[in-house]
Amino acid sequence: MRNNSITGPKGFMAAGVKCGIKVSGKPDMALLVCPTGATAAAVFTTNKITSAAVEVSREHARSAKVYAVVVNSGCANACTGKLGLANARRMCAMTAAETGVRPGQVLVASTGVIGHQLPMAKVTEGITRAAAALSDSPRAGLAFAHAIMTTDTKCKRAYRQIMLSRKQVRIAGTVKGAGMIGPNMATTLLFVTTDVSISKPLLGKAFAEAVGSSLNRLTVDGHQSTNDTGVLLASGQAGNPRIASRSRDCERFSAALTELCTDLVRQMALDAEGATRMFKVVIKGAATQADAVKAARAIADYPLFKCAVHGGDPNWGRIICAVGSSGVALDPRRLSCKLDDLYVFRNGTPTDFDVKKAARIISQREHTITVDLGIGRAGDFYYGCDLSAGYVHINADYHT
Amino acid sequence: MRNNSITGPKGFMAAGVKCGIKVSGKPDMALLVCPTGATAAAVFTTNKITSAAVEVSREHARSAKVYAVVVNSGCANACTGKLGLANARRMCAMTAAETGVRPGQVLVASTGVIGHQLPMAKVTEGITRAAAALSDSPRAGLAFAHAIMTTDTKCKRAYRQIMLSRKQVRIAGTVKGAGMIGPNMATTLLFVTTDVSISKPLLGKAFAEAVGSSLNRLTVDGHQSTNDTGVLLASGQAGNPRIASRSRDCERFSAALTELCTDLVRQMALDAEGATRMFKVVIKGAATQADAVKAARAIADYPLFKCAVHGGDPNWGRIICAVGSSGVALDPRRLSCKLDDLYVFRNGTPTDFDVKKAARIISQREHTITVDLGIGRAGDFYYGCDLSAGYVHINADYHT
Numbered sequence: 184m185r186n187n188s189i190t191g192p193k194g195f196m197a198a199g200v201k202c203g204i205k206v207s208g209k210p211d212m213a214l215l216v217c218p219t220g221a222t223a224a225a226v227f228t229t230n231k232i233t234s235a236a237v238e239v240s241r242e243h244a245r246s247a248k249v250y251a252v253v254v255n256s257g258c259a260n261a262c263t264g265k266l267g268l269a270n271a272r273r274m275c276a277m278t279a280a281e282t283g284v285r286p287g288q289v290l291v292a293s294t295g296v297i298g299h300q301l302p303m304a305k306v307t308e309g310i311t312r313a314a315a316a317l318s319d320s321p322r323a324g325l326a327f328a329h330a331i332m333t334t335d336t337k338c339k340r341a342y343r344q345i346m347l348s349r350k351q352v353r354i355a356g357t358v359k360g361a362g363m364i365g366p367n368m369a370t371t372l373l374f375v376t377t378d379v380s381i382s383k384p385l386l387g388k389a390f391a392e393a394v395g396s397s398l399n400r401l402t403v404d405g406h407q408s409t410n411d412t413g414v415l416l417a418s419g420q421a422g423n424p425r426i427a428s429r430s431r432d433c434e435r436f437s438a439a440l441t442e443l444c445t446d447l448v449r450q451m452a453l454d455a456e457g458a459t460r461m462f463k464v465v466i467k468g469a470a471t472q473a474d475a476v477k478a479a480r481a482i483a484d485y486p487l488f489k490c491a492v493h494g495g496d497p498n499w500g501r502i503i504c505a506v507g508s509s510g511v512a513l514d515p516r517r518l519s520c521k522l523d524d525l526y527v528f529r530n531g532t533p534t535d536f537d538v539k540k541a542a543r544i545i546s547q548r549e550h551t552i553t554v555d556l557g558i559g560r561a562g563d564f565y566y567g568c569d570l571s572a573g574y575v576h577i578n579a580d581y582h583t
Numbered sequence: 584m585r586n587n588s589i590t591g592p593k594g595f596m597a598a599g600v601k602c603g604i605k606v607s608g609k610p611d612m613a614l615l616v617c618p619t620g621a622t623a624a625a626v627f628t629t630n631k632i633t634s635a636a637v638e639v640s641r642e643h644a645r646s647a648k649v650y651a652v653v654v655n656s657g658c659a660n661a662c663t664g665k666l667g668l669a670n671a672r673r674m675c676a677m678t679a680a681e682t683g684v685r686p687g688q689v690l691v692a693s694t695g696v697i698g699h700q701l702p703m704a705k706v707t708e709g710i711t712r713a714a715a716a717l718s719d720s721p722r723a724g725l726a727f728a729h730a731i732m733t734t735d736t737k738c739k740r741a742y743r744q745i746m747l748s749r750k751q752v753r754i755a756g757t758v759k760g761a762g763m764i765g766p767n768m769a770t771t772l773l774f775v776t777t778d779v780s781i782s783k784p785l786l787g788k789a790f791a792e793a794v795g796s797s798l799n800r801l802t803v804d805g806h807q808s809t810n811d812t813g814v815l816l817a818s819g820q821a822g823n824p825r826i827a828s829r830s831r832d833c834e835r836f837s838a839a840l841t842e843l844c845t846d847l848v849r850q851m852a853l854d855a856e857g858a859t860r861m862f863k864v865v866i867k868g869a870a871t872q873a874d875a876v877k878a879a880r881a882i883a884d885y886p887l888f889k890c891a892v893h894g895g896d897p898n899w900g901r902i903i904c905a906v907g908s909s910g911v912a913l914d915p916r917r918l919s920c921k922l923d924d925l926y927v928f929r930n931g932t933p934t935d936f937d938v939k940k941a942a943r944i945i946s947q948r949e950h951t952i953t954v955d956l957g958i959g960r961a962g963d964f965y966y967g968c969d970l971s972a973g974y975v976h977i978n979a980d981y982h983t
Contacts, residue, residue, distance in 0.1 A: 230904065230907040230908045231906075231907040231908075231910070231911075231913055231915070232903050232904065232906070232907030232913075232915055232918070233907075259900070261900065261903075261904075262900055262903050262928060262931075262932075262933060263932075263933065264931055264932035264933070265932075296898070296900060297898075297899075297900020297901070297903065297904060298899060298900040298903075298927075298928070298933045299933075404885070404886040404887055405884075405885070405886070406881075406885055406887070406904060406905055406908040407908050408904060409900075409903070409904050409907060481806075484805075485804070485805070485806055486804040486805070486886070486970075486974070486978070487804055487806065487978050490974070490975050490977075490978030490979045491978065491979065493975065493979045494978070494979030496979065498696070498697075499697075499698060500659070500661065500662055500696060500697020500698040500809075501697070503632055503661075503662050503697065503698075503809075504630065504632065504661075504697060504806060504808060504809050505806055506631075506632070507630040507631040507632030507633075507809060508630045508631075508806040508807050510631070511631075513631055513632075515631070515632055518632070527698075528662060528698070531662075531664055532662075532663075532664035532665075533662060533663065533664070533698045533699075570886075570975055571975055571979075572972035572975045572976065574886070574890070574975075575890050575893065575970055575971055575972045575974075575975065576972065577890075578886070578887050578890030578891065578894070579890045579891065579893045579894030579896065579971075
């Protein structure tokens with residue numbers, strides 16, 4: 184059986200265990216190790232309030248080689264002051280001691296409720312047990328994916344294999360959802376492993392591009408968290424000639440990485456808190472790309488439109504309202520809107536469209552809304568999901 | 584019995600009737616008339632897509648005297664092209680014919696579903712019947728307030744009496760909620776009558792100020808509609824000496840008008856779609872006022888925080904997350920947050936607060952969140968409400 188978890192690419196071991204941070208008793212400590220050391224790329228939240236883990240990992244990600252990533256769920260360790268920062272450093276030190284490396288070669292990530300201190304006795308036990316459970320088996324990769332979850336109902340994984348200069352290269356990723364997802368050069372918690380041989384700067388560039396057009400184009404509730412962290416580790420064990428800048432191999436690796444991240448984004452949107460449907464908003468004819476992004480995001484974030492999608496109601500007026508409210512340059516007489524291929528509004532006037540057909544389109548598991556602003560040549564896109572009563576129940580009851 | 588409806592101030596007649604625009608059969612045509620002509624002030628949506636009614640009323644509001652305002656609910660007449668514009672003009676012309684004035688002296692407002700044409704046969708009948716029902720009785724004022732409602736569960740009214748230079752001056756207002764409410768120098772549909780004697784420029788200034796610190800500081804779902812319109816009519820029949828600029832009477836009138844609008848805003852927040860609670864977000868210590876407004880709005884608009892309020896959960900981490908995500912200048916080490924008078928986070932560190940007390944505060948019908956950004960002297964505020972499953976039900980089912 185092919186191992187399509189994050190231990191699939193050569194050179195990685197993982198583990199996921201329970202240590203009691205989560206009241207539910209579900210897995211809450213995860214460990215990813217590359218014993219020979221990996222070239223690392225990382226992206227972090229641009230929220231001005233960052234968790235202790237983000238502060239520490241930002242520093243450690245500069246290291247030439249990263250050997251391990253330790254992750255806890257159930258406690259964000261954000262807004263926790265000096266003690267929180269010391270605890271994040273302790274997590275790295277404990278992991279380093281277990282794996283025989285330096286603390287500065289270990290990254291740390293946390294997710295969960297903001298404002299609580301980590302229960303360090305449980306964390307210590309968790310790291311010890313995770314280190315003992317490390318394995319390169321598919322089961323270990325899956326255990327890692329489960330241990331980073333919070334309100335996710337499904338674990339999210341993606342896998343790609345490509346041939347680069349006749350050598351097989353593997354890329355595997357896992358991500359956690361499911362709320363507090365708004366974009367801006369960051370994501371939630373994302374971990375990608377690959378055995379490709381590549382330099383640190385090129386890896387960083389490829390990762391930034393992939394995240395930029397996938398996770399940074401998803402909004403569930405419009406705000407990025409204090410803890411968003413994306414890490415890509417490359418073990419270099421695939422045996423491919425080291426990827427050169429602007430080479431065909433570089434392009435193909437970037438494309439596969441973007442495809443993998445987009446796959447994860449679709450899984451996140453469909454498993455967002457309470458979500459039952461996802462959509463892609465495509466903006467055309469914008470004056471500038473910034474306007475295109477702004478308009479796409481305004482639609483994807485608009486609660487009234489998200490509710491209409493949930494109800495399977497082709498209430499396109501809410502799309503136009505969101506675009507107009509976003510402040511982007513537009514010409515009302517040239518504004519058009521399509522649901523998949525069905526025009527509902529064209530050059531400023533409603534079309535005589537088939538309402539039942541429109542309702543069928545918007546009731547699909549995935550559909551695309553295209554809005555032409557009618558004044559320029561720039562375009563961009565955003566992914567979003569419906570807003571259901573489930574979102575409210577999850578977030579009114581997810582008590583501190 | 585004192586008449587505290589919009590026909591309370593001297594010189595106004597009103598009516599509200601059913602004409603079949605709404606499928607529910609509820610009242611949907613309203614008429615407000617000042618037979619002697621009123622000095623008018625008006626504010627409109629800054630959405631770049633505006634309803635036909637907004638386009639026409641913007642033009643007519645420049646008239647020295649306004650004699651009538653005609654309002655329909657159940658159809659927004661927005662995104663309806665040239666036919667929609669012609670229909671809005673016809674509504675003014677019909678009202679003018681019924682009241683014996685010029686069409687340019689009549690304002691029009693519409694609210695309801697976007698993208699549908701007005702059923703003009705019904706509208707014609709509605710205007711005729713409303714004109715026949717015009718009266719200065721409290722009942723007529725109440726009928727007007729009911730006929731402008733959409734998803735509101737209660738009609739919203741406020742009334743103030745003040746003495747200006749020994750003359751009694753009356754101000755009365757009514758507003759509709761309840762969703763698609765986001766601010767920006769505009770509101771939903773707001774109608775205010777007064778018998779004060781005042782010049783058009785001073786009236787405009789007082790109205791802009793009152794709306795600026797009340798309706799423009801309320802967010803239900805972050806987007807302003809295509810139809811937002813606020814109208815203030817002054818009949819001048821109170822007998823007060825015409826208010827002079829910067830006079831004590833001017834200040835007192837402005838203060839009473841702001842108080843009346845704030846009263847209406849509280850009613851809107853508490854009757855917002857699905858809402859059960861409201862809150863005020865106060866920002867202090869911001870570098871600029873723009874930052875203060877941005878931070879306050881980011882919190883008031885954040886779905887995760889709105890859900891926490893609904894659940895009565897003092898999850899203050901979501902407040903801090905929203906502030907950090909908003910992009911305003913702040914110092915994490917000097918950041919503080921209070922729920923009413925209870926500090927939950929002080930100078931970047933969680934306090935050892937009483938969780939039950941915090942839960943009681945956030946479970947009240949109204950509470951105040953104060954955030955000190957810790958770097959400057961600017962401040963501002965915003966009103967918001969909780970997000971409940973009711974919001975989703977209303978908006979997933981409010982079909983086109």
